[in-house]
Amino acid sequence: MAPRAKLIVVMAFSRSDEGELVPAFEAMQFEVEDRAIRTARDLAGKHVGVIAWAREAQPDIGEYGPPTVLFQSGDVPDME
Incomplete structure (x- = not known):
């Protein structure tokens, strides 16, 4: 049985000209949850x-x- 890994991801979103939510950039993967949370908090003021x-x-x-x-x-x- 293959070992389980943990996928940890941060995504930021902007709005398109039509008002749809769109990714601001490619999803970022992290090794540890703390770093992902810190990065997400830093991005929170810069994206919708x-x-x-x-x-x-x-x-x-x-x-x-x-x-x-x-x-x-x-x-x-x-x-999803």
């Missing part, structure tokens, strides 16, 4: 929405656990 989340992952077999929100500010799309 920011989210940091984590999930257990076994990417080699395509299995991902449910996402857990670590930090959220402003407008972000619903997590």
